[in-house]
Amino acid sequence: MMHHTSLLLQVASGQLPPTMGWFVIFAIIKMLVAFGIYLVCVAYTTFAERRIAAWIQDRHGPNRVGPQGIFQVLADGVKNFMKEETLPGGANKVMFILAPALAFIPSLVTWAVIPFASPLPVPGVGLIDMVVANLPIGFLFTLSISSLGVYGLTIAGWSSNNKYALLGGLRASAQMISYEISMGMSTVCVLLLAGNVGLNEIITQQASQGWNVMLLTMAFFIFAVSSLAETNRVPFDLPEAESELVAGYHAEYSSMKYSMFPIAEYANIITASSLMVTLFFGGWDIPFTSWDNLPPWTALKTVLTMGLYVGKVMFFVFTFIWLRWTLPRFRYDQLMSIGWKVLLPMALVYITVVASLTLGLDAAGVVRTGMGFKAAMLGMNLVFVGLVFWVLDRGRIVSPAFSRIQRAEIAHLRAVSERSDLSNQQGT
Amino acid sequence: MAIKVTVCERPISETSYVRATFKGLALTLKHLVDPHKVTVQYPEEKWDIGPRWRGTHRMLTTEDGKAKCVACGLCPTVCPANCIKLVPGEDAEGNRYPLVFDIDEFRCIFCGYCQEVCPEEAIHLGRHYENAEYDRKSFVYDLERLTAQTHPVCEMWDPADPKGE
Numbered sequence: 002m003m004h005h006t007s008l009l010l011q012v013a014s015g016q017l018p019p020t021m022g023w024f025v026i027f028a029i030i031k032m033l034v035a036f037g038i039y040l041v042c043v044a045y046t047t048f049a050e051r052r053i054a055a056w057i058q059d060r061h062g063p064n065r066v067g068p069q070g071i072f073q074v075l076a077d078g079v080k081n082f083m084k085e086e087t088l089p090g091g092a093n094k095v096m097f098i099l100a101p102a103l104a105f106i107p108s109l110v111t112w113a114v115i116p117f118a119s120p121l122p123v124p125g126v127g128l129i130d131m132v133v134a135n136l137p138i139g140f141l142f143t144l145s146i147s148s149l150g151v152y153g154l155t156i157a158g159w160s161s162n163n164k165y166a167l168l169g170g171l172r173a174s175a176q177m178i179s180y181e182i183s184m185g186m187s188t189v190c191v192l193l194l195a196g197n198v199g200l201n202e203i204i205t206q207q208a209s210q211g212w213n214v215m216l217l218t219m220a221f222f223i224f225a226v227s228s229l230a231e232t233n234r235v236p237f238d239l240p241e242a243e244s245e246l247v248a249g250y251h252a253e254y255s256s257m258k259y260s261m262f263p264i265a266e267y268a269n270i271i272t273a274s275s276l277m278v279t280l281f282f283g284g285w286d287i288p289f290t291s292w293d294n295l296p297p298w299t300a301l302k303t304v305l306t307m308g309l310y311v312g313k314v315m316f317f318v319f320t321f322i323w324l325r326w327t328l329p330r331f332r333y334d335q336l337m338s339i340g341w342k343v344l345l346p347m348a349l350v351y352i353t354v355v356a357s358l359t360l361g362l363d364a365a366g367v368v369r370t371g372m373g374f375k376a377a378m379l380g381m382n383l384v385f386v387g388l389v390f391w392v393l394d395r396g397r398i399v400s401p402a403f404s405r406i407q408r409a410e411i412a413h414l415r416a417v418s419e420r421s422d423l424s425n426q427q428g429t
Numbered sequence: 430m431a432i433k434v435t436v437c438e439r440p441i442s443e444t445s446y447v448r449a450t451f452k453g454l455a456l457t458l459k460h461l462v463d464p465h466k467v468t469v470q471y472p473e474e475k476w477d478i479g480p481r482w483r484g485t486h487r488m489l490t491t492e493d494g495k496a497k498c499v500a501c502g503l504c505p506t507v508c509p510a511n512c513i514k515l516v517p518g519e520d521a522e523g524n525r526y527p528l529v530f531d532i533d534e535f536r537c538i539f540c541g542y543c544q545e546v547c548p549e550e551a552i553h554l555g556r557h558y559e560n561a562e563y564d565r566k567s568f569v570y571d572l573e574r575l576t577a578q579t580h581p582v583c584e585m586w587d588p589a590d591p592k593g594e
Contacts, residue, residue: 053461056460056461056462056466057457057460057461058460059460059463059465059466059467059468060466060467060468061466061468061470323454323457323458323461324450324454326457327450327453327454327456327457328450328453389447390447390448394445394446394447394448395444395445399446
């Protein structure tokens with residue numbers, strides 16, 4: 002298999018992992034550089050959101066601070082630090098102060114296991130993995146940490162001693178627990194194909210078999226919708242629904258503590274985008290060539306794969322923002338029915354289909370890296386996409402408000418409306 | 430206006446979410462790449478304001494630089510906001526002139542009655558809107574300030590030409 006060949010090639014080219022001392026030094030360097038860049042990216046995602054929102058609404062957006070407004074994030078940061086901070090009288094002080102950090106840290110930690118480029122050979126040191134922590138259980142780690150994010154929001158809502166904030170926190174916990182399940186279920190298919198839970202191994206598998214978005218289209222669809230819900234983005238932003246709940250779970254927060262929640266949200270967007278790229282779009286893999294996946298590793302390979310990885314993540318961040326300024330918010334019953342009645346059964350059926358298909362193909366002796374396997378998976382996905390978009394998506398995915406009214410009732414309602422004084426006054 | 434109750438008769442099989450979402454995304458993308466933006470970059474660009482725009486006042490002057498006002502007292506009489514303070518004076522030849530002519534622009538409702546009623550066409554509303562000051566006192570415009578203003582003046586509504594063409 003591909004993995005073994007690459008290991009053999011790696012040994013043959015003399016590119017070995019570094020010794021313990023160098024490993025620690027480079028781990029610290031990677032932490033500082035990667036998280037520094039990550040935080041700057043988070044800050045600039047807020048800026049990108051404001052500019053893109055403005056462009057979609059035929060406005061210009063913030064373009065005054067620096068050329069094209071690129072220093073707006075610094076101005077916002079200064080503003081947030083200078084603002085007055087309030088602490089509600091009835092709030093649980095410890096939890097109230099702890100909650101913003103609890104919301105922010107999980108998204109930051111998840112990012113530590115995502116590989117962002119091919120390994121970099123450093124002369125005299127060895128081969129450095131381009132991931133902050135190359136965990137062999139990387140994928141399970143992301144699943145377990147991403148479920149922690151809900152604590153920040155729930156505790157923020159509960160400790161504020163405010164009914165709107167509490168409702169927002171409750172909604173956040175209900176929503177994130179519901180969508181966590183379909184999110185985890187959709188990624189089971191990825192594990193079925195990869196046969197491994199290491200994120201680097203999942204990328205290697207996609208490099209040899211083709212990206213998972215082609216092989217597991219519906220899993221990607223379910224994962225994308227669930228991660229929208231996990232990041233509390235429109236159309237799933239019920240926890241902070243400003244038209245109903247003032248500002249939801251962060252209604253009582255001010256100054257930099259408030260600012261931590263948007264920062265956490267944007268950090269979550271970047272992390273969710275990175276996960277989508279890693280699990281379904283080949284991570285740092287350059288498509289149509291295996292040049293970048295095989296040793297000997299070079300600095301050029303690292304730079305190119307990192308560039309492509311950043312490009313892919315940026316595309317998904319843009320898509321998140323684009324969706325936000327396109328879609329209206331769901332009703333609460335719609336949100337719950339999508340999670341439990343549509344996405345979860347869909348994910349379960351999909352796991353069964355993918356498992357049976359791969360088992361059948363393996364039993365029939367079809368090579369996994371061959372064209373036959375890809376064609377079979379692609380055909381199965383086309384059938385599934387057709388079923389979902391043309392059969393299921395007829396008032397069954399998101400039911401409109403009138404869907405519970407019977408046809409007979411419509412005639413009755415119309416008769417009532419025509420008899421009523423209100424409509425008779427029309428035109429008089 | 431009466432409320433008309435409409436009952437939607439769209440069959441449920443025609444509603445979609447995923448397909449409609451893609452349609453919506455296409456629409457927002459069209460606006461995203463559209464270079465025409467409606468915002469005016471304010472301090473650099475400005476809208477042209479209409480000829481009948483009623484902004485802060487201006488007192489017109491005669492050729493020798495004196496205010497045209499003859500202190501007849503019509504404008505403080507007609508002013509519904511009671512914002513004009515006029516103290517009349519008389520010179521040696523018996524010509525009346527304003528000793529004090531203050532307009533409190535904070536109280537003014539910019540109705541334009543003072544301009545309409547003025548027999549000498551002395552007091553005018555201006556086509557002007559940038560009036561920021563650092564204190565409330567500065568919004569009481571005295572005669573000196575009113576004559577020193579240079580912005581164009583408001584044209585009153587002409588019944589013969591209702592659209593101002």
